[in-house]
Amino acid sequence: MKMKLQKGLNNLGSARLIIIGFVITLMILILGLGLQMEMLLSQALTRIVMNGILVLAMVPSILCGVGVNYGLPLGIVCGLLGGVFSLEWGFTGMTGLLVAMLISIPPAVLFGWLYGMLLNRVKGSEGMIATYVGFSIVALMCIVWLALPLTNGDLLWPQGDGLRSLVVLSGKYEKVLDDLWSIHIGTDLVIPTGLLLCFGFVCLLVFLFLRSKAGVMMKAAGANPGFAEATGICVDRYRILGIILSTVLGAVGMIVYSQSYGFYQFYNAPLKMAFPAVAAILIGGASNHNAKIFHVVLGTILYQSLLTFSLPVVNSLMPGGDVSEIVRITVSNGIILYALTKEGGKA
């Protein structure tokens, strides 16, 4: 028993133990400061699950050998595109959400395919190129948002042209998943059952895919490209498959995220959205070569609860001043930086 515990702790690694310890300290501090724990818990839960799929999008790209997908904005803009058309054609409720997802998948497959082909040509320096491909696509989509021939007044600026930078989803499909079969415990603690089920379902799909023949071959291609090529696996094709999957998950994840958040954010908003997702999966124990769904779940739980819990504590210790953004930037980039220096040390 003791051995098992020891082994489990070793598997977690010191960095994760420190962060777990930090989150627990924050929770104790919150109780000590007399802040409302229930509301924070349900807030944290919602944020964990709404970000989950975006983090899950990292798994296929890591396993197929590309590494963490800094080009996630590519998938995100596809999700936004689906969202725009679902709203333009006036779909609401669960249908609206599903239509948005359905519309977003074909462009995500197309973009992912092209992007995968590009990444196959630049093996070895994917990280930087992926980041800047993501940035450029966000800037390019800014032009598209401005130019889309839309007619729905809810989507357009009252005067002037182009899409609004923030489209409100209330009355359309805000929180349709969150409120589906949601369970209220006490006054403030809400469990978003629908959202949880949705995340679980997508995780299950990815899990099944990774156990399927294609998934196993993709993992082999990512783990040891030379060996895989020798056994007759077309490595490049499986890398493209992984990237397509990652992009599609990014698109779907963005729609799920937005319905929970209550807004679609356009223009420059998706620019840096890849970094929190990268940070979350790295905190969960993934590396640039290996990732499991467990890492996604643990990482998202740790990362999002760290952010949710640290905020009221910092605010009550130092009232006034907008700290949330600062905490978010420092934590997520600090984690990525730590992972980068650790990996470089090994090489």
Added chain:
Amino acid sequence: MRRIREILTENIVTALFVVLCLFAYIASKQQFSFVLSEVMSRLMRNCVLVLSLIIPVIAGLGLNFGIILGAMAAQISIIVVLFCNLQGMLGMITCFLLATPLSVLLGIGMGVLFNKAKGQEMITGLIMGFFANGVYQFLLLIVVGKVIHIENADLIIPETGGVKDTILLSASMQSVIDKLWKVSFDRVLMVMAACGLIWLLYQMVQAFRNGDKYRAYWKMCCGILLVGCYGVTLVQPSIRFAVEYCDVPVVSMLLWMGVYLLIRFLSKTKLGQDFRAIGQDMGVANSAGISVDRARITATIISTVLASWGQLISLQNLGSFSTYSSHEQVSTFAIAALLVGGASAKKATARQAILGIILFHTLFVVAPMAGKNLLNNATYGEYFRTFVSYGVIALALALHAFSKKQKRMS
């Protein structure tokens, strides 16, 4: 013919950009004088920042996305100087004196990190910039105000005590360096043409003495071309007007020329040779007895310090800055400009930097008007130029990786 094709494929980014610039310039229908003076002032403003990227490239660190840290050091020192109420030239010199040690410290920290993440320096620098941005905001919004209390109506937001969003230098340090000595551009051109002619003549005579006739004729052709170009600026009315209309801040120009000479001088010294050896092959350099880690840290320090100077020069020219966002785009724009000039993550020269700034900023100046004329909305042009600055980095890095892979295959 084959040689021309080779040159074109090697400089495809620059060639594409020249075409793009010409197209956007024609579409924008703007006065040549306006474009020239805008590009000139942007060249003076950004040159040192772009030049600060060159040393890390030589030392094999790639494009230093961490120059943002230098820019932050510059902004912090300006805020401190304004708080101390130092004005004019004295204030500016104090800024330089403060920013230098601060950026040396930051450079050391960043260099250590780069050594821990060998092979991943660019992405580490980028993330480092984002991380430092968080720390910077924490310092200026939370530490100033919550921990240190400062009373200064020009600098501090009264409600929260943090540093204000926009900081004006108009009353203190606006263009103190630029104002020292301004000369109209035609004079500068005259001096430059004269110097160039003398230099070419000298080289021609040298070549004749060495018996290298082709070289001598080539230099003579260059000289005639130079005189011809200069002649055009005197004769063609719109160019002549533009050249007379445009002012050049001589001291800023001398400053960046100084930095340029410093970089050239550095690459001739022992340190510079070490950098080049490391850039070629880290393992070989190490076994040749060069202490690789130290030299890489030195390169990062030089780059960060130059970046902080560059940001100071640029901010005194602009006359105001937004505390929490002026530095954010510094590395993107500087790197995009350098890459447009034909540099890559492995090779960069000062000449490419200057060509790159001219091309990149020409597009920046004309893109909004081109967007307005072509699509009836200036915002298109603005988004387009953001797209171009990100896209050019992606494209140049991808092309570089692509050619590297092809070379390895062959």
